[in-house]
Amino acid sequence: MISGKNNRFIKEITKLMSSARERRQRGLFVAEGIRLCRDAFQSGAEIVNFIYTAEAAEKYRQDFDKISFAAGNNYEVSNEVFKKISDTGTPQGFMCIIRSGLSTIMKKIEEGKRYAALENIQDPTNLGTILRTAEALGSDGVILSSGCCDIFSPKVVRGSMGAVFRLPFMLVEDLTELVHDMTNRGICTYASTPHDAENIENIDFSDGGIMLIGNEGSGLKEETVKSCTRRVRIEMKGRAESLNASAAAAILLYRFNL
Numbered sequence: 001m002i003s004g005k006n007n008r009f010i011k012e013i014t015k016l017m018s019s020a021r022e023r024r025q026r027g028l029f030v031a032e033g034i035r036l037c038r039d040a041f042q043s044g045a046e047i048v049n050f051i052y053t054a055e056a057a058e059k060y061r062q063d064f065d066k067i068s069f070a071a072g073n074n075y076e077v078s079n080e081v082f083k084k085i086s087d088t089g090t091p092q093g094f095m096c097i098i099r100s101g102l103s104t105i106m107k108k109i110e111e112g113k114r115y116a117a118l119e120n121i122q123d124p125t126n127l128g129t130i131l132r133t134a135e136a137l138g139s140d141g142v143i144l145s146s147g148c149c150d151i152f153s154p155k156v157v158r159g160s161m162g163a164v165f166r167l168p169f170m171l172v173e174d175l176t177e178l179v180h181d182m183t184n185r186g187i188c189t190y191a192s193t194p195h196d197a198e199n200i201e202n203i204d205f206s207d208g209g210i211m212l213i214g215n216e217g218s219g220l221k222e223e224t225v226k227s228c229t230r231r232v233r234i235e236m237k238g239r240a241e242s243l244n245a246s247a248a249a250a251i252l253l254y255r256f257n258l
Helices: 008-018 020-026 034-042 054-059 061-070 079-085 124-136 154-159 175-184 222-227 245-256
Strands: 028-032 047-052 073-076 094-099 114-118 141-145 169-172 189-192 209-213 230-233
Touching: 008 020, 008 028, 008 079, 008 094, 020 028, 028 034, 028 154, 034 047, 034 061, 034 094, 047 054, 047 061, 054 061, 061 094, 114 124, 114 175, 114 245, 124 141, 124 154, 124 245, 141 175, 169 175, 175 189, 175 209, 175 222, 189 222, 189 245, 209 245
Parallel strands: 047 073, 114 141, 114 209, 141 169, 189 209, 189 230
Antiparallel strands: 028 094, 047 094
16 A cells, blocks of 8 residues: 655656646546546546555445456555545545547548537636537547647546547647648538627538637637638627637537537
8 A cells, every 4th residue: 555645656646637748748647536437447448557545445346346457557545645646625535547548539530520629728627528518419529729728637537527538539730721621621610700600500510520619718710710611600699798618619519410
């Protein structure tokens, strides 16, 4: 059992929790809590290390047996050590270190399918919620610009409710260039914007395509909007000028995926 907070392994976990660079370099990320650890196991994610407390192992015995059997290594830690590495206010005593492998990497965009594309979404809670919504509404994948926050940050993983284990995604350096290429290929691209746009309720999305959702404060970049096939808007009836990015994404993707 690991009881020392200065243990080298514990320090490595702390770095994974706090540093996107560390996660990228090591190809690992953290999932904390009984629900996420169970989702990781059920989704077939590669669990490199399983960290738990004795109390949690007893409380969630069935899940403990399954996850510990599937994990490459198992480490029992004291309650004090788990609190040190935890990213939640009320730790449940289960944590998995997962390899960010190729199983969910999307290699190409196919005609007739429906994708969400996110440009510079910087709030981890928003990104996690959008991923969860995209999976729930049946999106075929998510495209993320390089300006988005890290998809494997603890807050994104937690907010996605396990969608990061299953939903195909693609990271692109230049979203505008990708959209331009897709438009030239005949794949319809839709810029969500309130300016000079069609009401989303009046559009037929039966041919699929890509729905683009922009930054929380500034929306999509103008050059990205200009590269899209069409502009769409959510009809607003109240006095509010805009919606939260994750709320707007839920409405857009629900209509897009009907």
